[in-house]
Amino acid sequence: MMQTLFLLTICAYSLGALGAILGGRGQLGRSLVGALAAIGATAGLLLGLTVIFTGQSFTAFVPALLPVGGGLALRLDPLGAFFLSVIGVVAIPASLYGIAYNEIYESERGSLRLLGAMFNLFLLAMSLVTLADNVFTFLLMWEGMSLTSYFLVITESDEAETIRAGNWYIAVTHVGVAFLVAAFLMLTGNASGAFSDLRVHASNLSPLARDLVFLLTLLGFGSKAGIIPLHVWLPRAHPAAPSYVSALMSGVMIKLGIYGLLRVALDFLGGGPAWWGVLVLVVGSVSAVLGVLYALMEHDLKRLLAYHSVENIGIILMGIGAGLLFHSYGSMSLAVLGLVGGLYHTLNHASFKGLLFLGAGSVLHATGTRNMEEMGGLMKRMPWTALFFLIGAAAISALPPLNGFVSEWLVFQALLKGLNIPGIEAAIAMPLAVGMLALTSGLAAACFVKAFGITFLAMPRSHEAESARESPLLMRIGMGMLAAICVVLGPGAIAVIPLLSRILVGLGGLAEVPVSLTEGVSLQVPTSSSQIALPTLALALLLAIGSIPVILKLLRVNFRLRRSESWGCGLTELTPRMEYTATAFAEPLRRVFAELYRPSKELTIDTHPESKYFVQSIAYRSEITPWFDRMLYTPLLHLIGYIANKIRRLQSGLVHLYLLYLALALMGLIFASRWIER
Amino acid sequence: MPTLLQKILRVGIATEQLDLAETDVVQVVRQVEAKTRRLLGRSLAIREVDAGSCNGCELEITALTNPLYDSERFGIHFVASPRHADLLLVTGPVTRHMEVALRKTYEATPDPKLVVAVGDCAKTCGVFKGSYAIAGSVDRIVPVDVFVAGCPPEPTDLLRGILTALDRWPKS
Amino acid sequence: MTNMMSYGLEIGQMLLALALAPGLVGLVRWLKARLQNRLGAPPWQPYLELRKWLAKDVVMSTNASWIFQATPYIVFGSTVTVTLLVPLIATPIAFDAVGDLLVVVYLLLLGTFFLALAGLDAGTAFGGMGASREMTIAAIAEPTIALSISGLAIGSGSTNLGQILTTTLTDPAAAISPSHFLAFAALFIVVLAETGRLPIDNPATHLELTMIHEAMILEYSGRYLALIEWASWTKFLLFLSLLANLFVPWGMATLVTLPTLALATAAWIGKLILLASAIALLETRVAKLRLFRVPELLSLSFVLALLAVTSSLVLK
Numbered sequence A: 001m002m003q004t005l006f007l008l009t010i011c012a013y014s015l016g017a018l019g020a021i022l023g024g025r026g027q028l029g030r031s032l033v034g035a036l037a038a039i040g041a042t043a044g045l046l047l048g049l050t051v052i053f054t055g056q057s058f059t060a061f062v063p064a065l066l067p068v069g070g071g072l073a074l075r076l077d078p079l080g081a082f083f084l085s086v087i088g089v090v091a092i093p094a095s096l097y098g099i100a101y102n103e104i105y106e107s108e109r110g111s112l113r114l115l116g117a118m119f120n121l122f123l124l125a126m127s128l129v130t131l132a133d134n135v136f137t138f139l140l141m142w143e144g145m146s147l148t149s150y151f152l153v154i155t156e157s158d159e160a161e162t163i164r165a166g167n168w169y170i171a172v173t174h175v176g177v178a179f180l181v182a183a184f185l186m187l188t189g190n191a192s193g194a195f196s197d198l199r200v201h202a203s204n205l206s207p208l209a210r211d212l213v214f215l216l217t218l219l220g221f222g223s224k225a226g227i228i229p230l231h232v233w234l235p236r237a238h239p240a241a242p243s244y245v246s247a248l249m250s251g252v253m254i255k256l257g258i259y260g261l262l263r264v265a266l267d268f269l270g271g272g273p274a275w276w277g278v279l280v281l282v283v284g285s286v287s288a289v290l291g292v293l294y295a296l297m298e299h300d301l302k303r304l305l306a307y308h309s310v311e312n313i314g315i316i317l318m319g320i321g322a323g324l325l326f327h328s329y330g331s332m333s334l335a336v337l338g339l340v341g342g343l344y345h346t347l348n349h350a351s352f353k354g355l356l357f358l359g360a361g362s363v364l365h366a367t368g369t370r371n372m373e374e375m376g377g378l379m380k381r382m383p384w385t386a387l388f389f390l391i392g393a394a395a396i397s398a399l400p401p402l403n404g405f406v407s408e409w410l411v412f413q414a415l416l417k418g419l420n421i422p423g424i425e426a427a428i429a430m431p432l433a434v435g436m437l438a439l440t441s442g443l444a445a446a447c448f449v450k451a452f453g454i455t456f457l458a459m460p461r462s463h464e465a466e467s468a469r470e471s472p473l474l475m476r477i478g479m480g481m482l483a484a485i486c487v488v489l490g491p492g493a494i495a496v497i498p499l500l501s502r503i504l505v506g507l508g509g510l511a512e513v514p515v516s517l518t519e520g521v522s523l524q525v526p527t528s529s530s531q532i533a534l535p536t537l538a539l540a541l542l543l544a545i546g547s548i549p550v551i552l553k554l555l556r557v558n559f560r561l562r563r564s565e566s567w568g569c570g571l572t573e574l575t576p577r578m579e580y581t582a583t584a585f586a587e588p589l590r591r592v593f594a595e596l597y598r599p600s601k602e603l604t605i606d607t608h609p610e611s612k613y614f615v616q617s618i619a620y621r622s623e624i625t626p627w628f629d630r631m632l633y634t635p636l637l638h639l640i641g642y643i644a645n646k647i648r649r650l651q652s653g654l655v656h657l658y659l660l661y662l663a664l665a666l667m668g669l670i671f672a673s674r675w676i677e678r
Numbered sequence B: 001m002p003t004l005l006q007k008i009l010r011v012g013i014a015t016e017q018l019d020l021a022e023t024d025v026v027q028v029v030r031q032v033e034a035k036t037r038r039l040l041g042r043s044l045a046i047r048e049v050d051a052g053s054c055n056g057c058e059l060e061i062t063a064l065t066n067p068l069y070d071s072e073r074f075g076i077h078f079v080a081s082p083r084h085a086d087l088l089l090v091t092g093p094v095t096r097h098m099e100v101a102l103r104k105t106y107e108a109t110p111d112p113k114l115v116v117a118v119g120d121c122a123k124t125c126g127v128f129k130g131s132y133a134i135a136g137s138v139d140r141i142v143p144v145d146v147f148v149a150g151c152p153p154e155p156t157d158l159l160r161g162i163l164t165a166l167d168r169w170p171k172s
Numbered sequence C: 001m002t003n004m005m006s007y008g009l010e011i012g013q014m015l016l017a018l019a020l021a022p023g024l025v026g027l028v029r030w031l032k033a034r035l036q037n038r039l040g041a042p043p044w045q046p047y048l049e050l051r052k053w054l055a056k057d058v059v060m061s062t063n064a065s066w067i068f069q070a071t072p073y074i075v076f077g078s079t080v081t082v083t084l085l086v087p088l089i090a091t092p093i094a095f096d097a098v099g100d101l102l103v104v105v106y107l108l109l110l111g112t113f114f115l116a117l118a119g120l121d122a123g124t125a126f127g128g129m130g131a132s133r134e135m136t137i138a139a140i141a142e143p144t145i146a147l148s149i150s151g152l153a154i155g156s157g158s159t160n161l162g163q164i165l166t167t168t169l170t171d172p173a174a175a176i177s178p179s180h181f182l183a184f185a186a187l188f189i190v191v192l193a194e195t196g197r198l199p200i201d202n203p204a205t206h207l208e209l210t211m212i213h214e215a216m217i218l219e220y221s222g223r224y225l226a227l228i229e230w231a232s233w234t235k236f237l238l239f240l241s242l243l244a245n246l247f248v249p250w251g252m253a254t255l256v257t258l259p260t261l262a263l264a265t266a267a268w269i270g271k272l273i274l275l276a277s278a279i280a281l282l283e284t285r286v287a288k289l290r291l292f293r294v295p296e297l298l299s300l301s302f303v304l305a306l307l308a309v310t311s312s313l314v315l316k
């Protein structure tokens, strides 16, 4: 059964890729390619769920195709299965959505064949990352995932911006891979690259080496996950990609960074000292707060969402960091709580961020712009998209009873419980982390009031928004599926969370503490009595909201409603130019956090030559350069440019000089190996 | 803080009693429906519209909320939006610039609603009559329920006018 | 039987909260009027206002969408749900396991979220301004709330209200610890911000430019306005009850019998009147802060809350 599902996944994706190359241009071909991707994703999802439910790992039979480095080894354990399921959750709607969305590429804006093929291969590579069972397979698939997604990012290659985004992406990704290779080399040592050997070998490493491996993996996987300050590619690349690819990249691909971190830090290394947890917690808090703060200042809808991915990765890492910290103190049930919070947020973020990106894509599809200042009034023109986007916005703002609230609640509980842990690290880190998490969720709510309100409510601010039409059915289906998942995963948490805690069993010695998080209908947190009952809560809320009109009817209150113009203080006409803009909405927060943003201001006033009291035109420009760009990357790029300029002298173009380099390098290697052996 | 409290205690209640006997400055134009009377009994929200007055009337209207006249004791208070209002208090001759605004304010006010026109200007355009900038008296623009005469009318007259509009106090 | 009783208690306290909320706000207004040497409207004035709004027509902007119409129900519904979760006169209550303090905070945030959206819906500048300011203040008040919650949760190890109350009731010494006072001060400032009182927001202002909460609801009328205002009054009552009950839980009924409940209700109303008087006095005394001074006040409350948590960790 599992073998069939596995083969189905592989075959569907491969056929999809092949089909796209052969006939991905036409309407039928496109649909077929999308359908195959959806089938592959479904099979993957089923396979993942089977492994999670049975708790039985699945080892795939792979013919020895590649005899290098131990060949391909594929095995799916519950942790990998969880991430494989997450891929499926987003990939099915995204593939369906993509079928309809791709029509904008029919006019030669991008190569549909390449897009279809890369999309399928991207999904395949991501799925195989979760299945990899040795270093070679893992790194191969990891690289495949990065490369295919690079091609997806540069789909709209007619724009210079897109190409630049792609360059950032490929550069940061490969720096990350370099860290990963180093980490895996240290982990492997003389052992074979099989993951089972790594576990054994990791326990023999010296503490210093373990610390080094941990730091390297944090950097390597963190660059993929988009932790600050390694996130720079994220707000550039995600908006550039086709929207359903953005959904996958933001919803799923960056989560594989989390997968890698868990795999290495918890599974291979089996946890570590307290400062590992504190470090992850700090990185998470900083990413969460800065991510949402920069999101608030964005008026490009997709970039805004991309910054929110940084924020949510931060929240996930806060849960995981708390988990690692508790793990180091030996309080296993609390460790499970933190990790479960992180994992659940992973799943939830995949669903609502996928949904939001699909929604943003739908808006982009209808208006042709990503600039929120040119939108507005889409609620009436695209009611379905608006509804789905609203659900996503409410979920990401952690509003009960939706799914985002549950996972944030879990992370909160983990952090609050951490206050009772003796230890100076916890006493300092935990209260601050609690504050940061609360600030993050408050700011996220503010940001999504802006994102939804400015985009969908009030009057259209441009002609494009004025004439926007609702998206095709398939796109609505894609969004609807994810919206339903967001709603279900809220009260449904009581069913999902025990599964999540089962996934963790066996990782880093978490086997002995099977924690059940349910009791009746309420969600109970281990080692204390904090609990919530989301189904009851959702029911009470629905009942309360639903019964009000009924009660009002029974009380015979006045139900007359007259429609009239907006009250504009007696204005002759309220025009869209008088509406509140996204910039204005974020202005108070920009002033509150001015120290961080340090906006540049430029004001030019043109007055009449005769008198300075007659203003002819005013130009105001204000820009925010994120501090990591300002302080970190600009100097770094300058330095690299400088060094590269120096090194260029070596490139003379003379063949015999190159031969000399080769000879020197060879001699150097020989000496080095001799020296190491001794 | 202590000095402030001392002062508050020393002054005591400053609000004057309202003598409702005199009503000759008030002219009822439109018979208000019984429903309005029943509804707005003791809670009345007023939106003030300056349709071009000299601000003399406004000075008196502002006095309504001070401790001496304290319109709030009757449940009468001023609001910031016509959507919240039950009664429009319109002053001045309606200038051409304010004509649309006044009409829109009336339009924006939910039913049932009342209009009280304040000051001689509101009825006759007063000294501004015949000016090119004047669109006409208030009743030419929106239906008026009560006129309060005076240039400007005293706060007590205003209160009487408003209460007459509600028509719930017995006229002796 | 006990089940019936406890659910009856839930419904009872919900109705009690909804019924008393307008009176509480009327009381604050009446006290303020007296402190301004005015006769003032009687404390029951808000009830008359509610009745009037419910009978008036609704005028709705042509720009607005269904968000505008759904918001009053969502705001009111979420507030009603919160009245089920917060123990007002007795503890523990049946819904204690349904939601904890975090749920209370986030449910109220749900209302604020939709209110801000409705503020944007009509497309007027004032609505947008109110929405933007409300969300700004809500966001920067959030860390203080969370930290105060953690300060309270340390003692009992739980964020469930019933647990916290029971712990304080059984260990009165905890109530006079420095961390308790600090947390109270922090939460008090936040309550002023969340319920739109002076010096953060002026509930009686007529000037659109200084408004926060009012600016968002300028477009509402009739029954919608009634629901929103009633909800915000109830929110005020709930926050005062939280302040009163979390820090001074004595007087709450721990057994569900008629005499204890009557006594507890009296004690609760007494506490509310005390807090309402304090707020009326404060509002007579202080002036509204400039909008960009509000973050300073809120960061002060954050520091207080942080001190509360760390002092309780140190003194433990």
Ligand code: SF4
Pocket (backbone or CB within 6 Å): B052, B053, B054, B055, B056, B057, B091, B092, B093, B118, B119, B120, B121, B122, B126, B127, B150, B151, B152, B153
């Ligand atoms: S009635 Fe008198 S006070 Fe009032 S606006 Fe006219 S001139 Fe001014």
